[in-house]
Amino acid sequence: MSTRDVIVTAAAAVVLGIAQLAFGPLYTTLSGALGPIWVMLFLGFYYLPGIVLGLIIRKPGAALGGSVAAALVQVILGSPFGILALAAGASQGAGAELVFALFRYRRWSFPVLALAAVGSGVTALIYEYFTLGYANLEWWIPLAYLGVRIPSAIVLAAALGLAIYRALERSGAVRSPARRGSADVQTGGNLS
Amino acid sequence: MNRKWTGCAAFVAVHPLLKIAVVVVLITSAALFLHPAPSLAVILVFLLHLLWCPSLLSPALPVIGLAAAGFFGFSVVNVLGYGGAETVTYQLGPLEVSLEALLFSLSIFLRVFASVCTAAWLTRSLRPSHLSAAIDGLVGRATSTALAILVIHRVIPEVVRRFGVVRSMHRVRGGGGGPGRIVQVIAGILSTTIYRAELLATAVKSRGYSLGMQRTAFRPARITVGHVAWALSVLLVAGGVVVAWELSLGLDGFLAGTAEEASGSQVRGGGR
Numbered sequence: 001m002s003t004r005d006v007i008v009t010a011a012a013a014v015v016l017g018i019a020q021l022a023f024g025p026l027y028t029t030l031s032g033a034l035g036p037i038w039v040m041l042f043l044g045f046y047y048l049p050g051i052v053l054g055l056i057i058r059k060p061g062a063a064l065g066g067s068v069a070a071a072l073v074q075v076i077l078g079s080p081f082g083i084l085a086l087a088a089g090a091s092q093g094a095g096a097e098l099v100f101a102l103f104r105y106r107r108w109s110f111p112v113l114a115l116a117a118v119g120s121g122v123t124a125l126i127y128e129y130f131t132l133g134y135a136n137l138e139w140w141i142p143l144a145y146l147g148v149r150i151p152s153a154i155v156l157a158a159a160l161g162l163a164i165y166r167a168l169e170r171s172g173a174v175r176s177p178a179r180r181g182s183a184d185v186q187t188g189g190n191l192s
Numbered sequence: 193m194n195r196k197w198t199g200c201a202a203f204v205a206v207h208p209l210l211k212i213a214v215v216v217v218l219i220t221s222a223a224l225f226l227h228p229a230p231s232l233a234v235i236l237v238f239l240l241h242l243l244w245c246p247s248l249l250s251p252a253l254p255v256i257g258l259a260a261a262g263f264f265g266f267s268v269v270n271v272l273g274y275g276g277a278e279t280v281t282y283q284l285g286p287l288e289v290s291l292e293a294l295l296f297s298l299s300i301f302l303r304v305f306a307s308v309c310t311a312a313w314l315t316r317s318l319r320p321s322h323l324s325a326a327i328d329g330l331v332g333r334a335t336s337t338a339l340a341i342l343v344i345h346r347v348i349p350e351v352v353r354r355f356g357v358v359r360s361m362h363r364v365r366g367g368g369g370g371p372g373r374i375v376q377v378i379a380g381i382l383s384t385t386i387y388r389a390e391l392l393a394t395a396v397k398s399r400g401y402s403l404g405m406q407r408t409a410f411r412p413a414r415i416t417v418g419h420v421a422w423a424l425s426v427l428l429v430a431g432g433v434v435v436a437w438e439l440s441l442g443l444d445g446f447l448a449g450t451a452e453e454a455s456g457s458q459v460r461g462g463g464r
Contacts, residue, residue: 001336003339003393003396003397004390004393004394004397006336006339006340006343007339007340007343007389007390007392007393007396008386008389008390008393009340010339010340010341010343010344010347010389011343011344011347011351011385011386011388011389011392012382012385012386012389013344014344014347014348014351014385015351015378015381015382015385016378016382018348018351018352018355019378052382056386065340069340069344072341072344073344073348076344076345076348077348160374160375163375164375164378164379164382167375167376167379167383168379168382168383168386171379171380171383172383173382173383173384173386173387174386
């Protein structure tokens with residue numbers, strides 16, 4: 001990533017990190033009301049930075065770096081999850097990054113974003129399996145965790161991320177692919 | 193320059209990273225441990241810090257006091273909660289609540305409160321120039337990481353302020369609730385933040401800085417033997433307090449507590 005990409009990724013991650021921090025108390029409350037499995041219907045919001053920043057920057061490292069940066073913002077501002085949020089952010093970003101890499105950072109349709117969001121959920125579950133002692137649970141519980149977080153990832157990460165990106169396009173903050181292509185031609189290459 | 197000022201100036205070079213380390217230890221201990229030793233260790237570190245260079249932290253003293261009180265309260269409440277009060281229950285309207293549940297709720301509140309206070313102290317008392325000097329000296333070649341951390345540190349106060357402004361604007365315009373409003377608010381703040389970040393990137397590049405190249409005016413932080421000795425002594429004191437506390441409870445209790453904690457943290461740590 002170029003200097004501009006790093007700065008834009010870090011700055012945008014601050015916004016998403018603060019939004020996630022504000023979401024934290026709601027998630028904790030819902031956790032008490034819904035229990036440990038059904039609360040994961042809301043877990044997809046934590047996968048949002050990887051999807052949105054991957055979509056905005058569209059370069060290797062943006063999803064992973066953005067997700068870690070958003071987690072760092074939460075740690076700095078006092079996340080109740082503490083330093084563990086950083087590792088969780090890395091695991092979530094890694095899943096999205098992997099899916100974007102599989103498509104060589106060229107396809108950004110909704111199915112690809114949904115797959116990336118589900119990828120975030122899968123890698124996050126793998127991380128949680130080893131760190132939160134899921135191995136000690138009944139075999140069906142981790143599967144239930146996965147099953148519940150898939151629709152959440154599709155709606156709260158992929159669909160919401162795409163909606164945010166389209167709103168950004170309308171505001172002119174990010175360039176649509178068509179405009180980006182013509183601008184690249186006019187400036188003779190990479191805008192960054 | 194007299195000796196005290198030399199000491200203060202030297203401490204500034206290490207001090208931002210030391211602060212971050214202290215906050216990381218604080219927040220992690222609040223999240224993971226259920227006994228007061230880490231909190232006491234951190235309070236002691238604060239005191240040592242103040243003795244070393246009082247002028248640096250004097251504006252942040254009330255926040256530090258709140259954070260320390262929060263942590264101490266959190267620890268005491270936890271010790272009380274796990275000290276055999278589980279069987280006491282209260283009738284709260286239609287609900288029957290155990291004293292342990294009430295204490296646990298209070299401990300969560302104190303934990304969050306203390307985390308926010310320490311983080312506020314970190315954000316308010318760190319200066320980007322100190323941070324950049326320390327990161328440049330220690331991170332070395334990983335300039336993109338250092339750049340990202342600096343940008344995050346610089347942008348956080350602006351974004352927090354902007355959240356309030358955009359929320360007020362949406363309220364004035366009568367924006368509806370639900371998912372549409374979330375998209376509007378986040379996209380609104382993201383668009384202004386990206387615009388500002390692009391301006392910042394242009395300014396940074398116009399000064400000749402880019403990844404892979406050192407800055408035009410590069411002054412690495414010098415880490416002396418004194419800094420290392422200070423960091424080690426703080427670590428030793430903090431570790432000594434933890435060990436002394438645990439040993440005062442008896443070695444059997446220490447080992448049993450460790451085993452119980454290891455198994456308990458796995459069950460307790462659900463969610464994210």
